[in-house]
Amino acid sequence: MTGRLAILAGNGVLPVEIATAHPEAVKVVFDGVPHQLSGDLQPHAFEKLGGLFEDLRGLGVTRVVMAGSMTRPPLDAPAFDPLMISLAPRLLSAMQGGDDALFGLIIEIIEEQGFEVLGAHDLVAGLTAKEGLLAGPVPTADLLADADRGADILNALAPVDIGQGCVVAGGLCLGVETIQGTDFMLRMVAETPDALRRGASGVFIKASKRGQDLRVDMPAIGPDTVVQVQKAGLAGIVVEAGHVMILERDKTLQEIEKAGLFLMGRVL
Template structure:
């Protein structure tokens, strides 16, 4: 088989894709697994697209397609050969180190436009990637369309309740995230006693919480503080929908926070029962705040 031929891997599941087949471009986290399991539950044809360097411990038993960032032509050919009509993007992906000597013909055509986009913010990059897939005839399907129960419903989901001070910190953090979103930076902030002590950037929420945990208590306000997470104002939610899970509360507890606030309808709660259990186990609140 030639270097640029489509490569599809089938692990014991039916491999005949229908017209509504779904390609799951998978990154870190639980969301890609949940999407694949939902396809199995519905009997929907699908493939998990696995880029080089991405480790998916749950992949065994799921049909997959190996992909390289430098060879989009090969990927598009594999998706068309599998009869897939839609693409969804799920989980975190690290920006790749592009190796020009490995470019296929499609990448040679896309490279000037794509490389300019990669130097922009995340949202601009994802919009460009969506446009490229759409130009190849694929429909972009949002993860929340497939799993509509995941976006947070309004209200307090935990036993612990936010105080008035916590609510004020949440409002301040939400304003900070909205301001960062205007320049396409991050989706989260930590505020304590009205003072911002952590901002999310390309490293992600867990890295921000680790930074807060490592911050000298002597320079932190006396208030515990809250993590707020929400989408950027103009974010393409088909491509990037913020999410939290049980691990968010493990890290928030290590950072000494009082709780986690998410924008209702704008953030997904992955494994709701386990996430609420983690919040309750640490005595933290989980509040889905109306935007």
């Protein structure tokens, strides 16, 4: 499908990276959702999705990408437009489940309106991690064993739609990423008593959930992740090759080298 691209933007640098690569794109922001975009913006409200889709068609949009962090907003039911009223039962049901259920429904709704949904990795070259050592020293066999253990943990949790990341040190799981996010988990790891870590440094593992639609909510790391990993006393980061984005790549790799950590892409 050809036609204009629309970026449905949340917070963070990813919408900015996409807009830089596609300056012709329509930049859509939402009431109550922080963002880092600038220039010509198209503000919309979640309560009026019908108006959003109508405006996108009028602007010649045929392709849509969802990018950036976006918490589940409170919705003002009396402000719903007719389309949103018709969608409300499906949305409310999906919101009772995990992110995969909600994002899957949102993709379904957008496609029902005649738009093609793309992933950020389809639009920005070199966005995802490749397999192999990407920066820093070669990890030890013990650290790679921790990474394998972390992959097993994330695979076990995938059926219940929990977690894109965890920390393993010396074979012990020190934390699993839940709705509070990566930074929260890494702060908790930093506060873990040394006695529980048994002298092991450990690894942060980031991966997609099995069966996850990578067009939305693809896992990502960036410079801030590196800072938190260092504060948590870990040796490095292992990400799932081809399934995790490296945001602000040059800065992230520089931070890895500066911190003395390693970053590796692996098939998990």
